[in-house]
Amino acid sequence: MNKLEIAKPDDWHLHLRDGAVLEAVAPHSAAHFARAIIMPNLVPPVVTTTDAIAYRERIMAALPGDTGFKPLMTLYLTEATEPADVEAGFRDGVITAVKLYPAGATTNSQSGVRDIEKVMPVLERMADIGLPLCVHGEVTDSEIDIFDREAVFIERVLSPLRKRLPELKIVMEHITTKDGVDFARSQDERVGATITTHHLIINRNAILAGGIRPHYYCLPVAKRELHRLALREAATSGEARFFLGTDSAPHLDPLKESACGCAGVFSAPNTMACLAHVFEEEDALDKLEAFTSLNGPAFYGLTPNRERITLIREDEPVDYPSGVMAGSDRITVFDPMFPLHWRVAE
Numbered sequence: 001m002n003k004l005e006i007a008k009p010d011d012w013h014l015h016l017r018d019g020a021v022l023e024a025v026a027p028h029s030a031a032h033f034a035r036a037i038i039m040p041n042l043v044p045p046v047v048t049t050t051d052a053i054a055y056r057e058r059i060m061a062a063l064p065g066d067t068g069f070k071p072l073m074t075l076y077l078t079e080a081t082e083p084a085d086v087e088a089g090f091r092d093g094v095i096t097a098v099k100l101y102p103a104g105a106t107t108n109s110q111s112g113v114r115d116i117e118k119v120m121p122v123l124e125r126m127a128d129i130g131l132p133l134c135v136h137g138e139v140t141d142s143e144i145d146i147f148d149r150e151a152v153f154i155e156r157v158l159s160p161l162r163k164r165l166p167e168l169k170i171v172m173e174h175i176t177t178k179d180g181v182d183f184a185r186s187q188d189e190r191v192g193a194t195i196t197t198h199h200l201i202i203n204r205n206a207i208l209a210g211g212i213r214p215h216y217y218c219l220p221v222a223k224r225e226l227h228r229l230a231l232r233e234a235a236t237s238g239e240a241r242f243f244l245g246t247d248s249a250p251h252l253d254p255l256k257e258s259a260c261g262c263a264g265v266f267s268a269p270n271t272m273a274c275l276a277h278v279f280e281e282e283d284a285l286d287k288l289e290a291f292t293s294l295n296g297p298a299f300y301g302l303t304p305n306r307e308r309i310t311l312i313r314e315d316e317p318v319d320y321p322s323g324v325m326a327g328s329d330r331i332t333v334f335d336p337m338f339p340l341h342w343r344v345a346e
């Protein structure tokens, strides 16, 4: 197959940042995606509905005029979040989800949740009104090995939360392990899981073998090959619970190429090309549309996009930018370490 037409994709986990970075990266997502769940981990975070309205305006102002791109806003859950504000934001159509960051788990998560008891009133309200919770699923205890933090989170936090509040819709964000795949499959339709592009392509060797490569460092950190294979099997299965969340997470190069570099992979410009490559390798191009364009809207109770895109496979490798500029600083684009032959037709 060298041509594939699918409903226009959505990105169910995206970091657009703010200011010069927002202006640099937003057009890349808007070029290939119709909608995206916008992560709220700015500094300071997007905590209230008022914050989300203001951030949405800044995003719209950063987009070229006619993209039709719709940012789906989220609130950053803190121990001070008011159930009434969350409900009002949902009823007014401002917010599509609430994001749970365990405090200290990832970039700008220090205002996140330390004690889940403190946010139970918000979670109960969300369960009542049908508002999904997006979860960064890693424990933060320093004695837990970083490669085990997702599996331990499932056991210690997620599984008990599911039993306590089965009505709450939960998205396991950016799963990186077979444990995540297996847990999602063990749950009913109120649990979904996003999978990133880069976790389908790299395992932990990309970060550590033959030299330390900060542009492959993200959280949750890429795991062993067996986990990557489990993620590929899940993403290409067509199962409704698995859908794309690129977790495209730009950081300026100087902040990644550092003695203590930031976590995050910026993949917005070439994500669709990478995914077509992966699905072709898995002989599953017929499942790409479910993963990028159908399963996510179904989970969130939205209709798929009516607009369509065409992916074209070229004989020669296609070009994509190796970096984008934000002001005077560069942001490196994800390098899948193989030539890309697919492109999205203009």
Ligand SMILES: NC(=O)N[C@@H](CC(=O)O)C(=O)O
Pocket (backbone or CB within 6 Å): 015, 041, 106, 107, 136, 217, 218, 219, 220, 247, 249, 250, 263, 264, 265
């Ligand atoms: N994924 C990452 O490595 N980084 C994300 C945060 C997150 O999604 O956990 C970021 O905001 O930079």
Ligand SMILES: [Zn+2]
Pocket (backbone or CB within 6 Å): 106, 136, 173, 174, 219, 220
């Ligand atoms: Zn995260």
Ligand SMILES: [Zn+2]
Pocket (backbone or CB within 6 Å): 013, 014, 015, 039, 247, 249
């Ligand atoms: Zn993220």
